Amino acid sequence: MVTRQSQLFIPTLRADPADAEAVSHKLLVRGGYIRQVSAGVWTFLPLGWRVHQKVVQIIREEMNAIGGQEMLMPVLTPFELWQQSGRDYIAEIFRLQDRNGREYVLPMTHEETVTFHAKEIASYRQLPQILYHFSIKERDEPRSRGGLLRLREFIMKDAYSFDRDEAGLDESFRKNERAYHNMLERLEIEFHYVDAESGMMGGKESKDFLAPAASGENTLVTCEQCDYAADLEIATGIPRSPDFPASLDRPEDVETPGVTTIEALADFLRVDAAATSKAMPVVKPDGTLVLGLVRGDDRLEEAKMATALGSDFRPATDDEIREAFGADGGSLGPVGFSGEIVADETLHDGQFVAGANRTGWHLKGVQAGRDFEPRFADLRQPREGDRCPRCGGALHFQTAIEIGHIFKFGARYSEPFGATFLDEDGKEKPLVGGSYGIGPARVMAAVVEQHHDERGIVWPSSIAPYEIHVLALHGGSEEVLAIAEAVADDFSGTGRDVLLDDRDERPGEKFADADLIGAPLRVTVGRKSLEDDSVDLRTRAAAEDDRVGVRDVPKWVSER
RNA sequence: CGGGGCGUAGCUCAGCCUGGUAGAGCGCCCGCUUUGGGAGCGGGAGGUCGUGGGUUCAGAUCCCGCCGCCCCGACCA
Numbered sequence: 142m143v144t145r146q147s148q149l150f151i152p153t154l155r156a157d158p159a160d161a162e163a164v165s166h167k168l169l170v171r172g173g174y175i176r177q178v179s180a181g182v183w184t185f186l187p188l189g190w191r192v193h194q195k196v197v198q199i200i201r202e203e204m205n206a207i208g209g210q211e212m213l214m215p216v217l218t219p220f221e222l223w224q225q226s227g228r229d230y231i232a233e234i235f236r237l238q239d240r241n242g243r244e245y246v247l248p249m250t251h252e253e254t255v256t257f258h259a260k261e262i263a264s265y266r267q268l269p270q271i272l273y274h275f276s277i278k279e280r281d282e283p284r285s286r287g288g289l290l291r292l293r294e295f296i297m298k299d300a301y302s303f304d305r306d307e308a309g310l311d312e313s314f315r316k317n318e319r320a321y322h323n324m325l326e327r328l329e330i331e332f333h334y335v336d337a338e339s340g341m342m343g344g345k346e347s348k349d350f351l352a353p354a355a356s357g358e359n360t361l362v363t364c365e366q367c368d369y370a371a372d373l374e375i376a377t378g379i380p381r382s383p384d385f386p387a388s389l390d391r392p393e394d395v396e397t398p399g400v401t402t403i404e405a406l407a408d409f410l411r412v413d414a415a416a417t418s419k420a421m422p423v424v425k426p427d428g429t430l431v432l433g434l435v436r437g438d439d440r441l442e443e444a445k446m447a448t449a450l451g452s453d454f455r456p457a458t459d460d461e462i463r464e465a466f467g468a469d470g471g472s473l474g475p476v477g478f479s480g481e482i483v484a485d486e487t488l489h490d491g492q493f494v495a496g497a498n499r500t501g502w503h504l505k506g507v508q509a510g511r512d513f514e515p516r517f518a519d520l521r522q523p524r525e526g527d528r529c530p531r532c533g534g535a536l537h538f539q540t541a542i543e544i545g546h547i548f549k550f551g552a553r554y555s556e557p558f559g560a561t562f563l564d565e566d567g568k569e570k571p572l573v574g575g576s577y578g579i580g581p582a583r584v585m586a587a588v589v590e591q592h593h594d595e596r597g598i599v600w601p602s603s604i605a606p607y608e609i610h611v612l613a614l615h616g617g618s619e620e621v622l623a624i625a626e627a628v629a630d631d632f633s634g635t636g637r638d639v640l641l642d643d644r645d646e647r648p649g650e651k652f653a654d655a656d657l658i659g660a661p662l663r664v665t666v667g668r669k670s671l672e673d674d675s676v677d678l679r680t681r682a683a684a685e686d687d688r689v690g691v692r693d694v695p696k697w698v699s700e701r
Numbered sequence: 702c703g704g705g706g707c708g709u710a711g712c713u714c715a716g717c718c719u720g721g722u723a724g725a726g727c728g729c730c731c732g733c734u735u736u737g738g739g740a741g742c743g744g745g746a747g748g749u750c751g752u753g754g755g756u757u758c759a760g761a762u763c764c765c766g767c768c769g770c771c772c773c774g775a776c777c778a
Contacts, residue, residue, distance in 0.1 A: 155727065155739070156713050160771045180770065233777070250778060283702075283776055297778080349778095358777090546778055578778060616736040649738040656738090667737055677737085686737095 143629040144607070146642045151188055152176075153654050163356035165589035166288025168598050172657045174606075181285025181293030188658070189585075191606040193296070196328065196581040197275055199603060200298050203324040207316040209271040209300055214254045216277050220244035222253040225557050235279045247279035252576060255301045256554040259572055265305045265564045269313055273300030273577075287356055289586040290542065300577040303555075305564055310549055310573045314346065317577040321350055321545055324579075329601035330544070330587055333361055335370045337546065338444050350545035350579070354590035357540035362523060366534025372543075374444035377519055378527025378536050380436070383415035385491050389506030392476060392495075397503045401471030403437040406503065410494060414438040417494040418484075418507070420473035422457035422465065425450060430457055430465050434475055434484040435521050437494070442522035449483050449518035472496040475513040476504055484515035542587045545579035598659030599681050607640035609698070610660035612651045614667030615643075625666035628676065628694060635695070656681070662698060 174189035302313035337349035360373035417437030474495035613625030
């Protein structure tokens with residue numbers, strides 16, 4: 142069936158929408174793929190939904206190929222399930238009540254629900270299992286953004302594996318890992334498979350699939366020499382060594398009036414900023430104040446700090462700082478502080494300048510282990526100029542979109558839910574699980590970010606809404622239109638998705654819309670070439686016409 | 702939640718500072734001409750100026766509240 146553009150709802154826009162920033166946001170809106178309903182809430186128009194469905198189908202095929210079983214779990218979920226898992230505190234979950242006051246959540250993930258069902262697995266003979274579904278997720282995002290990049294409502298494929306032990310989980314994990322690699326290759330996404338934070342999901346092995354893109358929200362760290370790759374939040378880098386001044390036998394006071402920043406301090410004392418330390422007082426949820434210490438030229442990575450503390454934290458307020466240190470922020474240091482101190486590894490050796498806990502004063506020659514006793518942890522955020530922790534090569538930083546996340550959650554959910562099975566040895570054991578998510582909408586955004594030019598989208602044929610776009614430049618000629626229809630029919634007879642632009646519009650407009658919509662192949666049927674019994678063919682990527690005899694069109698197309 | 706910006710026709714915007722009967726371009730409808738990179742001419746439709754209140758003879762314009770959207774930060778599979 143040839144689809145006639147004259148009858149479709151494809152509202153293309155000549156100008157960029159005023160509120161768009163990201164390329165994928167602009168092009169998907171301009172191309173008539175998506176429209177916004179409210180912040181982070183979008184409609185997929187017919188064209189957008191076709192792409193979404195194609196992405197879904199590829200994901201589905203790869204999940205089925207590893208033995209995944211598709212099902213569908215509800216969006217509306219009793220709040221008790223989330224209380225049972227202990228995730229009821231999460232601020233991002235939407236909550237609501239029915240008319241009788243019964244409480245529900247609109248969840249952003251389905252570990253609770255799937256584990257509720259997994260309670261029916263009674264024997265090791267029924268394991269392993271891989272269950273998945275595509276369903277609508279809701280997240281009360283404090284801040285959605287960028288078209289499809291960060292949504293409050295979206296469809297996600299989430300899969301869950303259940304195994305009898307860690308070894309089994311590992312095998313299931315590898316299967317899903319492989320499925321993800323296969324699907325992303327078919328989607329023609331450039332991606333990196335990296336170590337990641339498991340975040341609020343709670344898990345052990347945690348991996349991200351990051352697609353480099355200008356408007357990504359994650360930062361991907363890669364090595365220019367070896368295959369080291371990690372999300373910035375957990376990446377490690379080796380910084381340059383500081384240029385230390387002469388060592389001192391004991392810390393020495395130095396007056397630093399009005400000096401509150403590291404740059405000013407380094408400048409004032411004429412020392413390398415890397416030979417100073419920076420104090421970050423934070424407060425844990427239980428109210429304990431902990432001092433984080435990093436090198437003066439480094440930034441504290443908050444995800445790492447949270448890992449080191451084993452809990453959330455917030456920056457201490459000015460009042461808390463004054464009470465605990467007797468000094469203002471800007472003059473804080475570890476010497477004399479009685480609470481817990483967590484110091485970055487870079488402070489292990491050498492003597493650093495530190496705040497003196499006396500406003501307007503610093504200490505020179507402060508040495509860990511001699512002048513204060515910290516716990517060491519990796520706290521610093523890597524940055525440009527660092528070397529690779531594996532091979533010493535240069536590290537490269539780029540923004541990226543997190544399109545998939547897979548992680549092991551072990552017995553995190555099966556224990557509170559009592560989802561146990563009887564093992565071969567006659568013992569009752571909790572199911573060992575893993576979770577595997579990917580968002581088709583983010584995939585679409587990532588593909589557009591990676592495949593576009595100044596005129597529009599350049600879809601890979603695997604997910605293009607239509608593979609072939611036939612433009613009829615009939616200009617009132619029934620004859621030209623008839624030939625265009627015949628050409629379109631031929632393609633569609635070979636099982637291709639064909640869009641025929643039979644609209645009564647001028648050529649320029651058809652070309653512009655075709656470029657914007659981005660079908661991989663374009664056939665232009667017009668008087669000009671028909672004089673030689675030919676049509677003009679081009680790939681969207683190359684954007685240059687080949688004049689081909691009407692009879693040779695199928696051959697030309699099959700060669701692309 | 703903190704900071705910044707914006708809200709006027711379907712879209713992109715001007716008008717607001719300095720109050721006086723709401724505009725442009727594109728799009729849309731009709732007619733004629735035109736037809737290989739967003740055409741030309743003629744005619745036409747379309748707006749509670751986000752919303753509520755206040756000041757004023759008079760408010761898109763000034764003042765106050767609220768709502769919505771975007772960006773940065775916080776936060777975040």
